[in-house]
Amino acid sequence: MTCMLTPVRPRPGYRVAVLSPAAALPARLPAPFDLGLQRMRDELDLVPVEYPTTRTWGATPQERADDIHAAFADPGITVIITSIGGNDQIKVLPHLDAELIRSNPKPFYGISDNTNLCLFLDRLGIVSYYGGTVMTTLGRFGSTSPHAMEALRAALFAGGWYDLRPADGWTDMGKDWSDPANLRAEPELFPGTGWQWHGGDRPVEGRLWGGCLEILDWNLRANRWLRPDEEHQGRVLFLETSEEMPSDSYVYEVLMCLGERGLLQRFSALLMGRPKAWELMRPCTPEERTAYVEAQHAAVLRAMTEYSPDVPVVLDVDLGHTDPQLVVPFGGRCRIDPTAQTISVEY
Template sequence: MTPPRPSHGDHVAVLSPAAALPAKLPAPFDLGLQRMRDELGLVPVEYPTTRQWGASPADRAADINAAFADPTISAILTSIGGNDQIKVLPHLDADLIRANPKPFYGLSDNTNLCVFLDGLGIVSYYGGTVMTVLGRYGSTSPHSMEALRAALFEGGWYDLRPADGWTDMGKDWAEPKHLEEEPELFPGTGWQWHGANQQVEGRLWGGCFEIIDWQIRTARWLRPDEDYDGRVLFLETSEEMPSDAYVYEVLMCLGERGLLQRFSALLMGRAKAWEIGRQTTPNERTAYVEAQHAAVLRAMSEYSPDVPVVLDVDFGHTDPQLVMPYGGRCRIDPGAGTIAVEY
């Protein structure tokens, strides 16, 4: 089911179910909250662990449960991702959440919560985190904000489009002066189409590549394998910049399990190839992205050669950051070169 949408003026919960980075980097978070008020017309409501660094999984889960239970809260947005949210899931009240469905927006480690909600039959939204979209240095991205507004307020079918300009390079959030500097964007590259040419429609499932690997390994929150028949797989790698060998091996294992073959298409997000702590040269970045593409296409050609594969779609850890409806429907038309999602 798709939860009811918020309206302008509504109160929305702002949580840190993964890492409470607002405690250490308040400037971009506070900027994001202000833009939530000014550009979206929503009233942010923080919870006890939103700025509590090192909060326990149980305490973070208590905030999630409380946000879903609160009738004055119309949606839930996350501050940013993290790296241990899988520990939060056992503390969630599935019956409470199922009885009080609300739109949930998260990225990266928040894939864990999207998987959990998908298991309850609730559509959530991959994207729209406060610090990355609303707290973006310079100004907000028109491309990202158009998709976020459509997902938040409008619903219906939305045509994704390739970015006219993009970047995977950020600035040090610990230096507030950077918040006033506009990002330098690279020219758009369009999407890369591979595989079969048939039109596809299916419900989206996936998210952050490394977190999906965690979910497959633990296998506590997944649906039965047959429930993924015909769904559209969407994946993107994080700022950890995993190797092409790792990407191939994870897809290989999904293929050997027989799960990869159940999906009707694959959308692969643009690979992040630069990070503050790993500042690659232009040549290194190009080589990294090409190796990532090759790893994905190798695995798909071996295990699922008869489905469409689209590379460099702008969702995930790069900018702009489109919103993907997790569990929502997706239409892919390779002949027309179009991708549409249902918010």
């Protein structure tokens, strides 16, 4: 099994680096970001510390890398939490000092484009955390999600094993962040649907690896920041798709190429995040949303049946771009029991 280092976790009152290593959306949408910072203080008792590029739209990859280095090197910073995702963080990775980061490991939280940094840290043998960003988890409309905050607190402060559970209510429909009035409106949640279990009949345990499917695809193409394929043997793959709502054919083709590479067959299980099927700029009817989700499910199951038919596949896990946004430890251990239909992660 892959050897990984879990960085020392913070305590209430500690200083937290708040970075925008992907897109500095706080520069354009300060209201949900500031709300998230306030909740970081009030609900988590952590002290946010911003850096030069946290609110600098268009910061260069080198400038963003400089802030990453400063946050990891500062002994007064105990955890790094990102503002939100983006779409070009892969350009930052060539500017990173691997030895500096390896010598100063810290918990890193991010989703979406931050898959890039999670992959970089994984290669260094450092566990990171997929989820818990300032604008999505802490800056959520209305109030924070109790489900998401329970997982975030467990990951930040408690550590140990944590049982994930399906959401009682969920949504993938957001509101316009540019209208401050929307921040006071609670999201309308759909009834929970539970997880969908397919394949596999034996419990498995392995270290998590994956992230946003589209960003993982970028890294597989660039092939610069990944471990050798054989080091993923027995790990648990977790994937989710973004607000760009990729087609079912694209999802299948990425998994197909993982299979043709021989990498998909190395994983002991797959956790697939609930698909985001609605976006503010691409509103869909209920019928279109259902069709999109069903098509993605079919694409995932088709690829897994062709390349890795005997492993457990769990669909609609609440991670990634939907709400609630749970936290999973990238590189941390995960236990899956298909008979009991349970998923546990080690923070």
